[in-house]
Amino acid sequence: MSDKEDALQEIVSIAKNNGITLAEISKALTELPAKQSSGILSKLFGYLGGIFVFSGVCVFARMYWGDLNSAARVILTLGTGYMLFIIGLVTLGDPRYARASTPLFLMSSALQPTGIFVMLGEYASGGDPRHGVLFMAVIMLVQHGATFWVKRRTMLAFTSIVFGCIFFATLFDMWEMSDKLIGTVIGTSLLCIAYALTNSRHAAIAPFWYFVGSVSLLVSVFDAVEHTAFELAYLGIAAFMVFLSTFVRSRTLLLVSTLAMLCYIGWYSEDHFANTLGWPLALIIAGLALIGLGGMAVKLNNKYIKQQG
């Protein structure tokens, strides 16, 4: 297929995921170019303004932190975060300000957890600090998850996944589960969620979660099988993930799984042949394998991911 056909495929995929009709695409094709320059400018100033506001709050907090009492500290962090969240919700109701919601939710997602920790630090004492993390994660997960359920914003999907992961990772850690099991379960879970995101209007955040999920899964599996009879199974899993990347059409997954294979081959040859006469030979073989795998990754990307994506 040509580049043009690839682009058309992508347009069809985006239109399907976002429920955009042919008429809306035609209308946008005639109207969007005229709006583009003001759109970029307003976006740029919007983000810059958001950064300034956020920096201002942080600098103010840092300057006067020692002079503030407990309630003031909580209001400054948790209160500001909560207000930003409310303003973010309000902006969603007006198409003119809807774009401002993303930075508002982002700032709120940083300030509210900080505020909850400040509140616990000021008013609670003793106990396991992880209970505080769990408390924060539950509150944020419920807030962002419920809002996402109603508003369907990609930013809220992202933060919901983050707080969900914090909740489960902390819970499993408190229960003293094996870190390998935690990584494997959370990694697999994130891969499934990323696949679901790919086929939705929130596809923009799917590569990030493919990255986090696959790295978490592969590192945990490696830790589990390292220097055991099942060590070679890691290579099999990495190879399976290369196949999976072509199935789910994810370049991120392809990159991570190919790198995982390369790293494993490098590690294996160093671990087993470093002090033998065959080491230089092993290096040459490993180098050839790396070149071969790299070439294979490019071919897979061109054949199965780029054309169908």
Add this chain to the structure above:
Amino acid sequence: MALKNFIKENFVLAVGLALPVLLVVLFFAASALPKSMAVPPQYEMLFTETRYDSQSPYNIDFFVKDGALKARVWKVAQPGAMVNRKKLMAYDGKTQSVREIPYDVSKLDNVPNMTEISLDEFKNMKVDGSDKAPDGYEFENGGYGYGYGGLATDIFGGGYRSSTPRITKGAAAFKILNNSNNYYGYDIQFLGWVIQK
């Protein structure tokens, strides 16, 4: 019905969301159930923990010998200096609580350093110093602190790893928490099982 349709239409997403929840359920099945069905430990477990103290005139170290609780004492070089004083503790599995067993070394008079003594408080106490209690429970020590906890917990959970000291029998495990409901530190030292108080 709506849930069934949601799962049908978003099967992979449902699997992704269900996996951690399934792990929670499996964890309960594998840990809480055996504990609830097991007979609690019948013997108190004796252990020491270290506390910084400037009041004690003696350093003291407990150990079990010939079924009795003994102590080895030596004088603090400088009176009033900070020393690591051993607190004698007992964990009761029936109530799942820890209590401190007080003892008094102030009445010891001119005991040569490193002398083995039997404190009056423990003259009648019989202690089994073996790893396994007569009822089959065993002590497992743990560690506590920051460290490598795996990639997922390092990213999302701060890598705050702990392994709480506990007594176990098969799949049943009883964590040893102090009276503030905190986990004990790494300085916990197992002594034995109280057969007779």
